[in-house]
Amino acid sequence: MSKKELKLQCLNTIDCNQGAVRAVRFNVDGSYCLTCGSDKKLKLWNPYRNLLLKTYGGHGNEVLDASASCDSSQIVSCSSDKLVIIWDVTTGQSVRRFRGHAATVSCVRFNEESTVAVSGSLDNTVMFWDVRSRKNEPFQILKDAKDCITSLEVISHEILTGSVDCSVRRYDIRNGCYDADFVAAPITSVKFSHDGQCILVSSADNIIRLLDKTSGELLGEYVGHRTDDLNIESAIMTSDNHILSGSATGELWCWDLISGEVVKRHFHTPGKALHSLSVHPKKDIVLTASVNTIKVWGSSDEEIIELT
Numbered sequence: 001m002s003k004k005e006l007k008l009q010c011l012n013t014i015d016c017n018q019g020a021v022r023a024v025r026f027n028v029d030g031s032y033c034l035t036c037g038s039d040k041k042l043k044l045w046n047p048y049r050n051l052l053l054k055t056y057g058g059h060g061n062e063v064l065d066a067s068a069s070c071d072s073s074q075i076v077s078c079s080s081d082k083l084v085i086i087w088d089v090t091t092g093q094s095v096r097r098f099r100g101h102a103a104t105v106s107c108v109r110f111n112e113e114s115t116v117a118v119s120g121s122l123d124n125t126v127m128f129w130d131v132r133s134r135k136n137e138p139f140q141i142l143k144d145a146k147d148c149i150t151s152l153e154v155i156s157h158e159i160l161t162g163s164v165d166c167s168v169r170r171y172d173i174r175n176g177c178y179d180a181d182f183v184a185a186p187i188t189s190v191k192f193s194h195d196g197q198c199i200l201v202s203s204a205d206n207i208i209r210l211l212d213k214t215s216g217e218l219l220g221e222y223v224g225h226r227t228d229d230l231n232i233e234s235a236i237m238t239s240d241n242h243i244l245s246g247s248a249t250g251e252l253w254c255w256d257l258i259s260g261e262v263v264k265r266h267f268h269t270p271g272k273a274l275h276s277l278s279v280h281p282k283k284d285i286v287l288t289a290s291v292n293t294i295k296v297w298g299s300s301d302e303e304i305i306e307l308t
Contacts, residue, residue, distance in 0.1 A: 006242045006254055006263055008286065012296035014050055018043060019062075023276045024289040027068035030280040033287055034075060035294060036063035042077050044089065047287060047296050056087050058094045065107045069114035074131070076117045078105035084119045086131060098129045100138050106231075109154045118159060120149030126161055144169060144178065150231055151190045160199060162187030168201050170213065181216045183209065189233040194240050202227070202234040208245055210257070222255040224262050228273070235279045235286075244286060246274035252288050252297065268295055 018037025025034045032053065035043045042056040042063050060081035067076050074095070075087040084105055086096035103122040110117055110131075117129040124145045127138035147164035154160075157174040164186040171178040185205035192199060198219060199211045204227050210220040220243075225232070228248035235244045242263065243255040250272050254264035268274040268290040276289040285298040 006237065006284065007299040008252075008254065008264060008266060008284070008297045009299070010266070010295050011298045011300075012047060012050065014045065014047060014294050014296075015292055016043060016045075016294060017292070020291060021276070021289040021294060022062060023065050024278050024287045024294045025066055025068070026278045026280055026287060027072050028070055028281065029072075030282060030285065032068075032072075033278065033294070034066045034068060034077075035289065036066050036077065038062045040079070042066055042075065042087070044075075045294075047294065054089070054092050056092055056094075058085060058087075058097075059083060064105065067109045067117075069110050070112060071114065074110075074114065076108050076110055076131075078108040078119055080104045082121075084108055084117055084127075084129060086117065096129075096131065096136070098127075098136055098138070100127055100129075100136075100141075101125065103148075106148065106150055107152045109152060111154050112156060118152060118154055120152045120161060122148040124148060124163070126152065126159070142171065144180070147186075150186070150188055151233075153190055153192055155192050155196060158192075160190050160192060162190035162201065166203070168199060168211075170199070179216070181211060188227060188231045191235055193236050194238055198236075200234055200236055200243065202232060202245060204229060208234050208243060208255075210243070220257065220260050222253075222260055224255075225249075225251065225253045230273050230275055232273070233276050235277055237284055237286075238279055238282060239284065244277060244279065246277055246288065246290075248273045250274050250290060252277070252286070266297065269293065 019039040023036040044054040059079040084098040101121040107120040126142040128140040145163040151162040159171040185203040189202035208222040225247035245253045252266040274290040278287045
């Protein structure tokens, strides 16, 4: 992981007009993004051109998370209404509605082939849904967590979950086993590093930890931001050189991955929580969400021109 200076500036701000933006997510190639609203709507954007492409309505309560399929033809979303919904990107219509969770569904992802949707809930379970079959029941349920599931990630044959029970669990679906690492506080966000060797864990004690995926060894800690009992997300830049996090105070915090030193702090909305963020899959571009707006952060306007 070589040293690389992180140059971020705000390149664009979008008022999403959907109440509070609960989550923002890039699609698989970073060409568009999804915003999840407290107004029960999901929106598809070209964030580089301030262009709203589609609005998806059908949830009965706040939309909390979403993920786009590998070919960008479908979207999966989840909500406080306990539903997981699959959407057709082009028509804007829901094509599958999965009911099974007993409480708010807090997080959702497709697997890499987008044949399975994986959802985590405040009912302490993780459920697997077959997108291709007509069955509306989950084909697998993970019940290892002792408290709410707050975050999950899926890469290849591995599922990573974070829970209020202070444990991060990594499931090897291929071999049918899992490892658990205990952290001293409820977990708010989990991420794999882009090289697949590390796990980034944010927790309610205002500490972000970088762990070795296999051994669980603590490789680094990143502090300074505040969570204030909110689900504040963190991420690793695509180059695996810098750690990013939101904060209850409205800042985008940036640390050097190796030294743990704070290298940048950017305000989204001062005094209002910056809770959700998404890193571009190939470029040093970041989306952040706070209150009713999202911001696009990058090194220069030239990057925006290239992407439009």
